[in-house]
Amino acid sequence: MRPVSTERLLSLRALPVFGLLPIKDLNLIARYTSDRQFRAGAPLHAANEVLDRIQILTHGQVAVSKNGERQRVDSAPIAIGLFPVLAQSAVDYETTAITRVRAVEIDGRRLGDLFDDYPRLLLHAIQQVAQGLVSTSSTRVDFAVRGSSLEEVEEPPPGHLNIVERLFFLRKILPLDRISIDALASIARQLEPADFSADETIWHVGDRGDELLVVLRGVVEARKDDGQCSRRDRPGALGGLEALAGVPRWYDLVARTPVEALRLRVDLLIDAFEEHTDMGLDFLAFLATIALELTDLVAPPPDDSANRDPVLLAAPSLDALREELDPQQPPSDGATLPDLPPAPPSEPA
Numbered sequence: 001m002r003p004v005s006t007e008r009l010l011s012l013r014a015l016p017v018f019g020l021l022p023i024k025d026l027n028l029i030a031r032y033t034s035d036r037q038f039r040a041g042a043p044l045h046a047a048n049e050v051l052d053r054i055q056i057l058t059h060g061q062v063a064v065s066k067n068g069e070r071q072r073v074d075s076a077p078i079a080i081g082l083f084p085v086l087a088q089s090a091v092d093y094e095t096t097a098i099t100r101v102r103a104v105e106i107d108g109r110r111l112g113d114l115f116d117d118y119p120r121l122l123l124h125a126i127q128q129v130a131q132g133l134v135s136t137s138s139t140r141v142d143f144a145v146r147g148s149s150l151e152e153v154e155e156p157p158p159g160h161l162n163i164v165e166r167l168f169f170l171r172k173i174l175p176l177d178r179i180s181i182d183a184l185a186s187i188a189r190q191l192e193p194a195d196f197s198a199d200e201t202i203w204h205v206g207d208r209g210d211e212l213l214v215v216l217r218g219v220v221e222a223r224k225d226d227g228q229c230s231r232r233d234r235p236g237a238l239g240g241l242e243a244l245a246g247v248p249r250w251y252d253l254v255a256r257t258p259v260e261a262l263r264l265r266v267d268l269l270i271d272a273f274e275e276h277t278d279m280g281l282d283f284l285a286f287l288a289t290i291a292l293e294l295t296d297l298v299a300p301p302p303d304d305s306a307n308r309d310p311v312l313l314a315a316p317s318l319d320a321l322r323e324e325l326d327p328q329q330p331p332s333d334g335a336t337l338p339d340l341p342p343a344p345p346s347e348p349a
Helices: 004-016 025-028 081-086 109-119 119-137 163-173 183-191 238-243 268-276 279-298 317-326
Strands: 035-040 041-045 053-059 059-066 069-075 078-080 096-099 100-109 194-198 201-203 211-217 221-224 229-232 237-238 254-256 259-265 313-314
Touching: 004 025, 004 053, 004 100, 004 163, 004 237, 025 119, 035 268, 053 081, 053 109, 081 109, 081 279, 100 109, 109 279, 119 238, 119 268, 119 279, 163 211, 183 259, 183 268, 211 238, 211 268, 221 279, 259 268, 268 279
Parallel strands: none
Antiparallel strands: 035 100, 041 096, 053 078, 053 100, 059 069, 059 096, 078 313, 194 259, 201 254, 211 237, 211 259, 221 229, 221 254
């Protein structure tokens, strides 16, 4: 394989799903990218288009417009279309080159192939997106109890569920369209019953977030020190974002009535993602969908980036990243890194 240009490699740092990967993995992903150029006035994508490519601008400026009205101007380096591609969803804005634009492009289908071939990259992406969501949503305690299901779910039959009942219940609450029965049964067998009495604290702020709580029936309430609280009186899986992100709980969770639930250790779910990559890809798409929804849920910061949303993500400067990778190497767009062999798929994440 030919060496990958430093600019193409470093441009991947614009993507939070890849930014913290070791250089050998960035080098591997960079081989799935291509260089693109756009003249001033050329569209990068149209409104209502289902994006199938992520574009990382390395030079130039673009205008982001909705309904024919310009919303803002963004300058390189910046990444466009990450979450729409992962969520396989359409966008309601269009992006047009203002100046001559150079970009590094990743085809969404090839990215899916890459995740399928190298599950450790998929697990890294899930963790990074989950961390970003926790950071973004931690001001909204109502987000903590929204659950994993995109639709309302009825309570399961009374009493603790047998393996078959667990399986069908999990299929309803987990956002996994392509999960196999074998994979789902493997998860269902690992669930452990967990009952809580009224007013019992399920977890505190700062507790280790290493499991999901699947609420079967009862009312739970999330509380923050600033006085915010939000209740959930429907079944669903809670606490998954912190568990996948590997960060502590950022709210107290209390049983307001007697609660029947099941616990699932997050490492068991991660093992299932690694073994069944379709399942992991579906979950990553679900997280990306949440990220897009947060654009409307979370108040923007009061600065000049107030209109920026999770679809467009700023990156560090390329010169700063070159210095980070090789302090002895002067900035040069044509520099290359050694050709590194890809690690075997079985290497741990």
